Amino acid sequence: MNRGSVEISLAELAARIRRSADGQAGRFVLGIAGPPGAGKSTLARGVRDELNLAAGGPIAEVAPMDGFHLTTAQLLAMGEVGRKGAPDTFDAGAYVDLLRRLREAPLGQSISWPTYDREIHDPVPGGVVFGDQRIVVTEGNYLLLEDFGAWSEVRPLLDETWYLDVPRPVIEQRLVRRHIRGGRTPEAAKTKVAQSDLLNARLVEGTRPRADLVLRKFGRAYRIV
Ligand SMILES: Nc1ncnc2c1ncn2[C@@H]1O[C@H](COP(=O)(O)OP(=O)(O)OP(=O)(O)O)[C@@H](O)[C@H]1O
Numbered sequence: 001m002n003r004g005s006v007e008i009s010l011a012e013l014a015a016r017i018r019r020s021a022d023g024q025a026g027r028f029v030l031g032i033a034g035p036p037g038a039g040k041s042t043l044a045r046g047v048r049d050e051l052n053l054a055a056g057g058p059i060a061e062v063a064p065m066d067g068f069h070l071t072t073a074q075l076l077a078m079g080e081v082g083r084k085g086a087p088d089t090f091d092a093g094a095y096v097d098l099l100r101r102l103r104e105a106p107l108g109q110s111i112s113w114p115t116y117d118r119e120i121h122d123p124v125p126g127g128v129v130f131g132d133q134r135i136v137v138t139e140g141n142y143l144l145l146e147d148f149g150a151w152s153e154v155r156p157l158l159d160e161t162w163y164l165d166v167p168r169p170v171i172e173q174r175l176v177r178r179h180i181r182g183g184r185t186p187e188a189a190k191t192k193v194a195q196s197d198l199l200n201a202r203l204v205e206g207t208r209p210r211a212d213l214v215l216r217k218f219g220r221a222y223r224i225v
């Protein structure tokens with residue numbers, strides 16, 4: 001079973017990025033895509049921490065796509081709050097602009113990047129600040145979308161792309177649990193997953209062939225599939 005798939009640790013994944021980044025002038029941008037609940041944020045933080053640990057200092061930082069969620073107030077005004085998480089409920093243009101700025105800015109120049117707060121369910125402006133870090137790990141659902149407005153402009157800004165693949169039932173279970181933790185009733189959580197998250201997951205799954213590397217979590221390591 002799984003013959004032919006290669007197992008790779010988080011440290012090895014980080015070392016792969018370090019080698020590529022060392023061979024390039026300026027900032028190196030790794031993009032991690034995958035469906036909702038795949039574990040992208042967890043993987044991005046893991047790679048950042050491994051890079052920084054091996055370097056003995058902060059050479060990498062995470063730039064989450066989730067920081068570009070439209071605010072709940074904006075979505076309410078648009079009558080779209082129920083679709084939160086769909087591609088058009090983000091400011092994709094602003095994400096592309098800031099990613100480009102981050103790539104092009106000289107190291108040391110301070111650049112604020114918004115994050116997303118799952119407690120208040122809204123973006124946090126300036127949640128993270130880039131300075132000397134020359135490796136950017138950007139992660140989110142829609143990094144590899146094609147023919148979808150400004151999302152299509154993301155791929156050329158990425159030096160390497162990974163797709164984190166997870167079986168659909170696993171995602172479903174994780175998302176239901178997360179919505180319940182976020183305050184929904186079990187029934188409302190299941191409805192949100194079925195009517196919103198899984199539609200988004202399907203769209204994202206179609207972008208998998210565009211990634212340089214497709215990974216699946218396997219125990220403490222990952223498998224290249
Ligand atoms: N390898 C794993 N095994 C089990 N649970 C995991 C694993 N990776 C992440 N999780 C859990 O799954 C949930 C989703 O993880 P994470 O937030 O990293 O996913 P994500 O892809 O960033 O999701 P989203 O698209 O919604 O931001 C979290 O509750 C996390 O603790």
Ligand SMILES: [Mg+2]
Binds near residue numbers: 040041042066
């Ligand atoms: Mg995430």
